[in-house]
Amino acid sequence: xxxxxxxxxxxxxxxxxxxxxxxxxxxxxxxxxxxxxxxxxxxxxxxxxxxxxxxxxxxxxxxxxxxxxxxxxxxxxxxxxxxxxxxxxxxxxxxxxxxxxxxxxxxxxxxxxxxxxxxxxxxxxx
Numbered sequence: 354x355x356x357x358x359x360x361x362x363x364x365x366x367x368x369x370x371x372x373x374x375x376x377x378x379x380x381x382x383x384x385x386x387x388x389x390x391x392x393x394x395x396x397x398x399x400x401x402x403x404x405x406x407x408x409x410x411x412x413x414x415x416x417x418x419x420x421x422x423x424x425x426x427x428x429x430x431x432x433x434x435x436x437x438x439x440x441x442x443x444x445x446x447x448x449x450x451x452x453x454x455x456x457x458x459x460x461x462x463x464x465x466x467x468x469x470x471x472x473x474x475x476x477x478x479x
Contacts, residue, residue, distance in 0.1 A: 362450040366458065368428040379403065379418065380426040383440075385462045387431060388451040393439045396420055405473045412476055 369380045386402055387394065394402075400423070404416035423440075424431055432443050442448050455462060 358446055359450060362430075362447065365428040365430050366454070369426070372426060376426040379423070380428070381459065382465065383423055383427055383431060384451060385459050385465055387440060387442055388448060388455070389462055389466060393441060396423075396433050396438045396440050399423070399440050402469055402473075405469050407468050407472050409472055410475070410477055412473075412478070 369377055372380065382403055383399065386399055400417045400420075401412070403418055403423075404413065406413075406416065420433060424433065430443055430447055431440060433440050442451070451459075
């Protein structure tokens with residue numbers, strides 16, 4: 354990856370780091386889910402994943418985040434395709450960048466995803 358492009362992504366991550374703790378955590382989770390997903394996620398799938406909190410026994414739709422908030426906290430790294438409502442990184446190089454910094458920036462990514470999935474599967478509706 355060209356150094357100037359890497360620098361651009363570093364700056365975006367620094368903008369995320371300067372946000373409030375809540376916004377920073379939301380952005381971190383969004384980037385973790387998108388960059389680790391085995392397939393593209395729809396906005397509703399990502400919203401549901403973000404709404405699940407460990408220890409919940411039921412799904413709380415009040416935890417669904419507004420799409421505009423989700424996009425704004427990600428400092429331009431994430432976009433939603435208006436045709437098919439798929440959430441994606443802005444460019445394939447963003448995926449390369451996130452892959453390269455995952456161990457340092459998101460060391461608990463797999464644990465976070467696993468914990469969320471287990472909480473979701475533990476809901477009473479299942």
